[in-house]
Amino acid sequence: MxxxxxxxxxxxxxxxxxxxxxxxxxxxxxxxxxxxxxxxxxxxxxxxxxxxxxxxxxxxxxxxxxxxxxxxxxxxxxxxxxxxxxxxxxxxxxxxxxSSLPETExxxxxxxxxxxxxxxxxxxxxxxxxxxxxxxxxxxxxxxxxxxxxxxxxxxxxxxxxxxxxxxxxxxxxxxxxxxxxxxxxxxxxxxxxxxxxxxxxxxxxxxxxxxxxxxxGINGIGLETAVRFVKNFSEDEILNRLHDVARGEPLVIQGDNSAEDESASCSNDKSLKLRIPHCSHCGHPGNKKAHLKFSCEHCNSTAGQSCSHKPAGFKCLCTSCYLDREEKAKQKDASWKLSVCRKIASQENFPNDEILQMYLSNHNGIDDRPHLRWESPNTEMLVDYLAYQQRWEPSYIRQRILPMLSTLYLRDMASAPTSDLLYGSYKFDSIQSVKTRYGHQSYVVKWKKAAASLRDAGNPIPQESDLPLVVDLDEPFDLSEDTDAPYIHIENGGCFLSTDEDMELVQKAFPEEANQFLKEKELKEVKSKRKKSNSATEATHEKTESSTSSGVQLSIKEFYRSSKLRNSSKPEEDSEKGSGSSNDKRRDPSPRFSKSARRRLLFD
The missing domain is CATH 3.40.50.1010 (5'-nuclease)
Known part of the structure; x- marks a missing residue:
């Protein structure tokens, strides 16, 4: 389109x-x-x-x-x-x-x-x-x-x-x-x-x-790249007039284009082409091969009597004569391309179409100077009836999906002029539960409390059936890309609460005190959690060091000598206790100087 x-x-x-x-x-x-x-x-x-x-x-x-x-x-x-x-x-x-189509009037x-x-x-x-x-x-x-x-x-x-x-x-x-x-x-x-x-x-x-x-x-033989390249030759103010001129067969004149100047310029270009300096066929530099062999080539730094270097593939001489020659050829090629485009334009009938031009440039498309734009509250009950008839959706499902729009309208009204009205005539602002992050975007999860006067029975705080979201068995696939983040209803301490995702800035404007209180509490919780993490980290490291000294874990040099000192100091006490023991205990302990096989032979022999 x-x-x-x-x-x-x-x-x-x-x-x-x-x-x-x-x-x-x-x-x-x-x-x-x-x-x-x-x-x-x-x-x-x-x-x-x-x-x-x-x-x-x-x-x-x-x-x-x-x-x-x-x-x-x-x-x-x-x-x-x-x-x-x-x-x-x-x-x-x-x-x-x-070709067989009838022409329309x-x-x-x-x-x-x-x-x-x-x-x-x-x-x-x-x-x-x-x-x-x-x-x-x-x-x-x-x-x-x-x-x-x-x-x-x-x-x-x-x-x-x-x-x-x-x-x-x-x-x-x-x-x-x-x-x-x-x-x-x-x-x-x-x-x-x-x-x-x-x-x-x-x-x-x-x-x-x-x-x-x-x-x-469009124009036969002209594609998008050709059209873009052609229109860039003109300014915005003159491009449409130039199209009219080209369509009438007038010669193309482009501001700053040297190819469309006087005939004298073309004559001078012809003379410059005739006076082009000859070039060596071996190295490609100004001069000829015979002269370079006799007198050397200054561009190749060769000596007299030696052949100059051979030009590589794709070699381009950078002398003034060659530069002007290439520039002139590029201008001629561009001029022939422009002439080809102009011929295609001139061959097109009724081009450019003035009716299409007038349509694009018209400034009156059906509105006054100040259009009347007003956003009103949805007619919820009629909307429920309409969608229930057209889509076969349950009324509870429709009310659930329309609630984000109603809550947004309610918060906008509260931000501009605070009132005592209730959301959907039933719910009042209770608190901010948390900050929700989805796809990098943050929003508040707002908790709404159902007013007691709107319940069916003040002694029975169970919400009405029309307020509860149902699991709807739709006869069509569910497209998450078109759906909203649906609010949900939950019962706490005998009360009915509704949770919705709301814009953080809008909630801040509508309920500034509650939002500031939530931010303070959140900051305190973060500080406490950081302290708990730091304390738990220090305790974990302390327990780790204690367990490492008690077990056979490899110690540092300081810890090794400290632990060996303690063991050496406790050895005399252990020796005195061993000395006070009976001689039978000494006989039972095999000498550590014997190997395990030797001790086994002594035991069974």
Missing amino acids: GVGGHFWDLLKPYARFEGFDFLRNKRVAVDLSYWIVQQETAIKGYTRNPHIRTTFFRTVNLFSKFGAYPVFVLDGTPSPLKSQARIMRYFRSSGTDL KGVSVERNRAFLKCIEECVELLELLGMPILKAKGEAEALCAQLNREGHVDACITADSDAFLYGSQCVVKRIQRNSKEPFECYHISDIETGLGLRRNHLIAISLMVGSDHDLN
């Missing part, structure tokens, strides 16, 4: 991979058709209503996990050129001969098929229940996304359509990989301008030459 010729591969080296907080507290325009087409082609037939499932989970993730404010943009009436290109793409993929656009329009309507109904703002473009959704980004209404666009750069987008998020340390694959127009030297008008010219969603063919 977008510019042809593997345009994204050209931009890939200039992509940025941003972290979890890249879109936090930022507005982002989402091309809804991109989401629907992506999941329809990926998991269609494997799950029920993949467009609804994808839209639900990605919206909850964007809003709660990444902290963004999504604005959803719908396609309007497609242009007649895009309708014709869409028909051509369909018949081309099916193998039909395009000029200026008549064709709507998408009814099945796709139904998917759009169902997703719009879901987004309205989620409280998301929705805008409809006059034409292409990526054009309105780019306009919102260019005029500063949003900070980025989420789309895989490279046409967004041609419409003036400043930052495009092409891919979101949730289970990653850097989930966002982003492209900034400033990086593209710096790295490739291509600005918006250059990109428009490239799309006209290689083809796009509005013209699949």
Whole structure:
């Protein structure tokens, strides 16, 4: 989708991979058709209503996990050129001969098929229940996304359509990989301008030459590399005018190009070629072989009467004459290449298409100067009914998956204007349990306590069935990349508690005292654990030294002499005790001077 010729591969080296907080507290325009087409082609037939499932989970993730404010943009009436290109793409993929296609009337656009329009309507109904703002473009959704980004209404666009750069987008998020340390694959127009030297008008010219969603063919014989090389010869202000001039057959004039100057310059070049200094066929240096043998070659440092050194493979002479000769040949080759490209452009009918140019350069795509963007609270009960009907999900499962979005809204409200309201009308903030680290991103695990007034019976603190998460047997595979970190409910000391993962900065703003208290307690615990570790380490080393002295472990020199002294001092006492013993004991002890075999013979003989 977008510019042809593997345009994204050209931009890939200039992509940025941003972290979890890249879109936090930022507005982002989402091309809804991109989401629907992506999941329809990926998991269609494997799950029920993949467009609804994808839209639900990605919206909850964007809003709660990444902290963004999504604005959803719908396609309007497609242009007649895009309708014709869409028909051509369909018949081309099916193998039909395009020459047999009937010509469509000029200026008549064709709507998408009814099945796709139904998917759009169902997703719009879901987004309205989620409280998301929705805008409809006059034409292409990526054009309105780019306009919102260019005029500063949003900070980025989420789309895989490279046409967004041609419409003036400043930052495009092409891919979101949730289970990653850097989930966002982003492209900034400033990086593209710096790295490739291509600005918006250059990109428009490239799309006209290689083809796009509005013209699949482009110019025959011109690929992406050729188009990029050609447009770099012109500035952003003159590139589109030069394309018009070349298409009309006017001679190509490039600023700073010496190959297109006067005829006098070409005459002087011809004279310089005729006056080229002869070179030795043996060493390749100025002069000839006979002269080098007679007078020596100053470049080879050879003596008279000896042959100069033989030139190696790939040798290039660095003298002024050869340098000018190579430069002139390169200019002639470049000039002939430019002439070939100009001939291909001039042979193309209706090039450049002014209708496509006007479409890309238009600044009015269906919004006012100040679009009305407002995020409201989800209509939870109607949302439960809608998803239970469309997806066959259990109400408890739906409430569990929507809770991260509700908690994020609650914390934002508490950070801006603290109130006595409860989360989901049932839970109040209790404490921060711990710090959770996942894929390098840290968050708080917040503990919410169910208010006693919201329980079914104050004497029976068992939570209601609708609040408890159930093990849902879905009739479709579970995609972890689209799912959220689901909250869970647990019972402690007769009370019902809910645990959710929340942004640390948002919790700090909403409940500063509780957050500071948690950080102090955490710091004290870390200090105590360090002390315990150090004490246990010292005790372990002390026990190790004691055991090493008592056992037959090899000692250090100091420890060896210290232990030998103690043994020597205890020997007289032992000898006196032995001396007071009976003579029979002395007879029993065999002399240590006899070997073991000798003692055995004495015993049995």
